[in-house]
Amino acid sequence: MVTAMFDDTELRQRAWDVAASVVDPEIPVLTIADLGVLREVTVNDGRVEVTITPTYSGCPAMNMITLEIELALERAGFRDSKVRTTLSPAWTTDWMSEAGRRKLREYGIAPPQGASSRRGLFGVEQVACPQCGSANTEVLSEFGSTSCKALWRCKACREPFDYFKCH
Amino acid sequence: MAVPPIEVRETPLVLYTLRRADDALILGHRLSEWCGHAPMLEEDMALANMGLDLLGQARELYSYAAQVEGSGNDEDKLAYLRDVRQYRNLLLVEQPNGDFARTMVRQFFYAVFADLYWRAMMRSKDATLAAIAAKSEKESAYHVRHASEWILRLGDGTEESHSRAQDAIDDLWAFTGEMFAVDDGERSLIDSTIAVDPATLRPQWLKTVSGIVNEATLALPTSGWMQQGGRSGRHSEHLGHLLSELQSMQRTFPGATW
DSSP states (O other): OOOTTSOHHHHHHHHHHHHHTOBOSSSTTSBHHHHTOEEEEEEETTEEEEEEOOSSTTOTHHHHHHHHHHHHHHHTTOOSOEEEEOOSSOOOGGGSOHHHHHHHHHHTEEOOOSOOSHHHHHSOOOOOOTTTOOSOEEEEESSOSSTTEEEEEETTTOOEEEEEOOO | OOSOOOOOOOOHHHHHHHHHHHHHHHHHHHHHTTTTTSSSHHHHHHHHHHHHHHHHHHHHHHHHHHHHHOSSOOHHHHHHSOOGGGOOOOHHHHSOOOSHHHHHHHHHHHHHHHHHHHHHHTTOSSHHHHHHHHHHHHHHHHHHHHHHHHHHHHHTSOHHHHHHHHHHHHHHGGGSGGGGOOOHHHHHHHHTTSSOOGGGGHHHHHHHHHHHHHHTTOOOOOOOOOOOOGGGTOOOHHHHHHHHHHHHHHHHSTTOOO
16 A cells, blocks of 8 residues: 555656556557657656556557556555656657567567668668567568568478568 | 438537548548458458557547537547548548459558648647657557558559559549648648648658558559538548548447447
8 A cells, every 4th residue: 555654756656566567568668768669657646647658559458457557556555646648758669678679589579770860761770580580571561460560481491480570 | 311410519629630530430440341351361461450550549539529529529430420421531541442453552641741730740849639649659550651652562462453553543532632631621621730731741642652652563643623512511421421430329329438
């Protein structure tokens, strides 16, 4: 339970840790903190407000993530917490943490390469196979199983794999 | 219809936002019609993904339009409870899918425009529109690349694919002028740097479009006559049919959720 024993800094840290433990329902190895979706946690009079930013305009996971944050905070004893969505600044794959990139690779998804500038979006991409590490890969489809992924294939080990697109 | 249409107080900013929202919703719906019918699995997923991007953009824009209007409407009411004459989208985006070449030509014309438009709108003085633009421009960049590759493949492919792509270009060309048209309400938003003057985007649009079309061994029509009407609610017969499907659930079971 939230009591007066905690000052706002401690509360904020606890609330952040709780919110940061929520995972992306479509890529459950990534937390919303790994993704860079979790932007801010504030506490006012013991009430928590969490700010998140959507990844892609149409990403259906956002509704689910909002609900999961509210539930996680409720379970941790925070009452009447609020989740706010902000559009600005726009989310970019540059915000994905190093830990997140490593977890993605281990999960079998190639993490986004380089920076999300226009050059990054359209430059020649070399994506290493998350299975065997070979750079001898090719794109099968720019659009994959979710908004954030493209479908690639490794020409060395012949395995198809998902690539988390630069955005 | 079981539910009467809503009334929308169309101030210049509400109307402006609705027009862009309607473009995204209607084109997104058209792309979704391919789901399960595309020529190959990868393309089925690509079209559905792009439809989802557009639907997401539409939702942000509708929510903002409803907020600016402040009359108790919301994204769902704006999408489901306006009649065909209240829709403000471009005639281009409501045109039927036709064959795959026609869908790709329509997509190509719109995506090249949307890409330039959203990039310019990132500098809008309206913070919400600028934020929506920053999100949408990355998505439209992918749409341009996808459509451009198909125009090249279709135009420079077989005799059959070439002639189908050329027919689509010839038929859809007359709907491209509306993208660059401006009325008095929009002019006031342009003057206050909330909106972008689309006429300034036309040279670059034409350069990109003609570049790809020529590389694909296709040709743009020389006729300059352009059809308009969508922005003020005068639509082709196709939009009513589209809306009857898109809206049937909410019109039959008002407020239904699941």
